[in-house]
Amino acid sequence: MISRVLDEKKIKRLAHLIEGARRIAITTHLSPDGDAMGSSLALSRVLSAIGKDVAVIVPDQPLEQLRFLPGAKDVIVGSRYPDFAKSLFAKADLIICLDFNELKRIDRLAPFVEASKAAKVMIDHHLAPGDFADPVISHPEMSSTCMLLFRVLCRLELFNVIDKKAATCLLAGMMTDTGNFAYNANDPDAYIIEAELVRKGADKVELYNRLLNRVSESCLRLTSYALLEKMEIFHDFGAALICLTREELNRFHYVKGDTEGLVNKPLAVPGIVYSAFLREEDGYVKVSMRSKGKFPVNVLCNEYFGGGGHLNAAGGEFQGTLDECAELFRSLLKQNKEKYIDHSKN
Ligand code: 5GP
Ligand code: MN
Secondary structure, eight states: OOOOOSOHHHHHHHHHHHHHOSEEEEEEOSSOOHHHHHHHHHHHHHHHHTTOEEEEEESSOOOGGGTTSTTGGGOEETTTOHHHHHHHHHHOSEEEEESOSSGGGGGGGHHHHHHOOSEEEEEEOSSSOOSSSSSEEEOTTSSOHHHHHHHHHHHTTOGGGOOHHHHHHHHHHHHHHTTTTTSSOOOHHHHHHHHHHHHTTOOHHHHIIIIISOOOHHHHHHHHHIIIIIEEEEGGGTEEEEEEOHHHHHHTTOOTTTTTTGGGGGGGSTTOOEEEEEEEOSSSEEEEEEESTTOOHHHHHHHHSSOEEOSSEEEEEESSOHHHHHHHHHHTHHHHIIIIITTSOO
16 A cells, blocks of 8 residues: 555545536646656546547647657647647636646746636646646655655545556656666655556556657767767866857757766766756757755756756756856856755755
């Protein structure tokens, strides 16, 4: 048995909202990842099975490697069909927001959700949830929204409605948000849930190969180049930095997703407790950070890079050039060490 952690009142309210809704819109964050897509598709499948008219609306195109997930081809991409997305939110009786905590994370869809008269629900595991939904089912201690959603479905007495395809989607999110149960992976319940999903027919070996062990030749070369030529290691400060310019990305035929996971790699070096990857975009820099132990990259991203996230995985956007962003990161090394490394047992 998994432990009982969800708030009874919130579950009751959610059950009531679902029961009363005919049309349900599910939405998730920009650049939908395995957890965002997995949770949205699993919930869509379960709610469709109990007779609801469900649409999954995402702000932009999900990663190529996620398109094999059951139902992925049917999602409505807001950047392509904004009017259709708007009308779906307007017509919905209920909007369920998965894997994000603030409306700005759904980008161009935010005004549509705000304008809709539908009841709004949040099911998420990011810190500091906003108050645009009721109920807000927020559990930052959980490693994935998929794991949280599994618990929610159990409490809604929908466990038996989770079929092989929904189980596949849920396991996909649990695996991608933990690097195949390598980080945020000390919750014993995760393995009970994993076992239930495999029992329902989810093929973990196939998911691993498709989601976590697949790489294009150009991506492999870009990663190798970034590590060989562009990785700066600041041993005295426990930090690492990788910057890639537009020109470099183009040289390696960069497509979205190719630098996913790159920021984690320097953390394998002993003594390195936080790592940043800066990618030059048109007019701004996308910042991605990871850490080990107690080093709070979410605080750093929030204070200096206009973003946020989790203790060990965060990101943001820097308005300026790549060099300015890198200089800012380097200028913070000493103060970060004094503030977060010297005073904690990383
Ligand atoms: P990634 O480095 O994979 O892009 O993002 C890691 C985590 O950082 C995400 O799951 C999200 O919680 C957070 N994050 C990434 N980019 C942003 C951003 O621009 N703003 C905020 N608030 N959080 C972000
Ligand atoms: Mn997630």
